[in-house]
Amino acid sequence: MNEKIIEFLKKKEGYVSGDQIAHRLGISRQALWKHIQELKDLGYDIVAVPHLGYRLDAAPDRLFDFEIKSALNTRFVGRQIHYFENAASTMEIATRLALGGCPEGTLVIAESQTRGKGRMGRSWFSPRHKGIYASLILRPNTLPSQVSVLTLLAAVSIVEALNEFCGVPSKIKWPNDVVLEGRKLAGILTELNAEMDRVNFVVLGIGINVNNDKKSLISGAASLKSFLGHSLNLNRVGLLQAILRRIEDNYSSFQKGHLQGILEKWKQMSVTLGTRVKVYCQNEQVEGEAVDIDSDGGLLVRRDSGITEKITAGDVVACR
Ligand code: BTN
Numbered sequence: 426m427n428e429k430i431i432e433f434l435k436k437k438e439g440y441v442s443g444d445q446i447a448h449r450l451g452i453s454r455q456a457l458w459k460h461i462q463e464l465k466d467l468g469y470d471i472v473a474v475p476h477l478g479y480r481l482d483a484a485p486d487r488l489f490d491f492e493i494k495s496a497l498n499t500r501f502v503g504r505q506i507h508y509f510e511n512a513a514s515t516m517e518i519a520t521r522l523a524l525g526g527c528p529e530g531t532l533v534i535a536e537s538q539t540r541g542k543g544r545m546g547r548s549w550f551s552p553r554h555k556g557i558y559a560s561l562i563l564r565p566n567t568l569p570s571q572v573s574v575l576t577l578l579a580a581v582s583i584v585e586a587l588n589e590f591c592g593v594p595s596k597i598k599w600p601n602d603v604v605l606e607g608r609k610l611a612g613i614l615t616e617l618n619a620e621m622d623r624v625n626f627v628v629l630g631i632g633i634n635v636n637n638d639k640k641s642l643i644s645g646a647a648s649l650k651s652f653l654g655h656s657l658n659l660n661r662v663g664l665l666q667a668i669l670r671r672i673e674d675n676y677s678s679f680q681k682g683h684l685q686g687i688l689e690k691w692k693q694m695s696v697t698l699g700t701r702v703k704v705y706c707q708n709e710q711v712e713g714e715a716v717d718i719d720s721d722g723g724l725l726v727r728r729d730s731g732i733t734e735k736i737t738a739g740d741v742v743a744c745r
Contacts, residue, residue: 426452428491430460431469434481442478486554486636488534492662493669501530502561502673503666509533511553513540516616516630519560523618523626529564532669541632544601544614545740549632552641555648557633557665561672564626566680569619572627573722573737574684575676576601576615577691579629582671583611584694590667591659593649599697599715599724599741603633607696608647610634631668635661684720691718697741702726706739715741 429450434441447457461471461479468485484492490506497503505528512518512535519533535558541549551558565575580601587593587603587610595603595610603611614630636658637648649659678686692698695718703712704726713728723735 426450426456426460427464427467428495430457430464431481431484431491432495434471434479435484437480440472440474440477440480444478446479486658486661488536488557488661488665490534493532493534493665497666497669499530499669499673501528502676503530503532503669504528505531507531507533509535511535511537511539512558514538514542515558515560516542516614516628519562519628519630520616520618523562523628527562529562529626530673531562533560533562534558534665542614542630543612543632545738549612549614550641550643551632552637555637555641556635557631557661557668559631559665561629561631561669562626563629563676565624565676567624568622569617569624570721571684572615572617572619572624573600574679574687574720575627575629576613577718577722578675578679578687579613579615579631579672580611581687581690581694582675583613583631583633583668585671585690586664586667587649589671590664591649591653593652595694596696597691597694599695599718600722600738604696605647605652608645610647610649610652629672633664635659635664688718688720688722697724697743701744703742703744704736704739705742706736711736711739712744 443454447454470483472480490508515533515535537553538551538558541551543549580597583603584595587595595605598604601613602609611633616628618625634648636650642648697715702715711726711734713726716727717725723737725733727733
């Protein structure tokens with residue numbers, strides 16, 4: 426009901442009478458008053474004036490499930506949202522939900538994380554209300570070996586959404602770092618639950634530095650707000666909605682087997698291909714030119730000896 430009240434108030438410019446809202450939403454004036462108190466407690470600035478009614482002056486900077494869902498217009502991505510003010514890691518919650526059989530597209534969002542997880546056992550700094558920390562559950566109809574393409578797909582979707590939402594020209598560093606002027610803006614962590622020849626589910630974890638200022642940013646990282654030089658916070662709801670729409674579009678192509686289009690987009694957005702790199706893999710370092718990615722997202726590096734190696738996981742450092 427809170428969602429409907431907010432939607433109603435957002436559509437109206439001035440005051441709306443309590444009678445009108447209650448009538449339209451089919452609730453009593455008393456029930457409406459209770460909901461308005463709840464919304465005020467959540468941080469909505471709602472002015473109530475006798476004989477005039479209610480007016481929404483400002484919404485809080487929060488990723489509430491009903492804010493995200495409103496005007497999202499996706500078929501399944503983000504239709505079910507679990508919102509937390511704080512979580513250890515959204516990955517753990519999403520995995521539990523997926524094991525419990527939640528529908529594909531279920532999203533877990535936290536305003537802060539105490540044990541945010543990054544790739545290769547690293548942590549992800551997740552200060553409160555600054556970034557987007559979300560995990561999306563997918564149930565792709567594909568082989569486990571193809572799942573790394575989903576990581577590329579998520580990175581492509583974020584770059585597209587950043588471009589559309591705020592005109593920011595981000596790029597991708599293999600495999601899945603979204604970077605701005607060489608600094609990391611967003612990261613993706615993909616966790617897989619599978620059998621030998623069947624994927625049960627995938628959790629795509631997305632972390633983006635949005636409204637971080639210097640104090641709430643680790644060194645070498647970028648945030649959207651500092652890149653754009655804005656004094657006001659960016660609208661995290663709008664950005665997350667744009668990302669979810671892009672993921673749904675790209676994922677629908679993936680499910681139809683159109684991997685090539687996603688790989689092509691990734692190549693266009695890459696800062697890695699065509700450069701000399703050193704890749705730190707589990708037990709070795711591979712140095713050479715990053716020449717291509719293959720159909721499962723592996724990086725092809727041509728060593729000086731002329732031999733090309735495929736790398737499936739690792740950290741890339743650019744060589745100058
Ligand atoms: C990386 O190392 O680049 C991946 C970072 C992924 C961070 C996100 S934040 C939301 C989700 N929950 C986590 O604990 N990690 C991912």
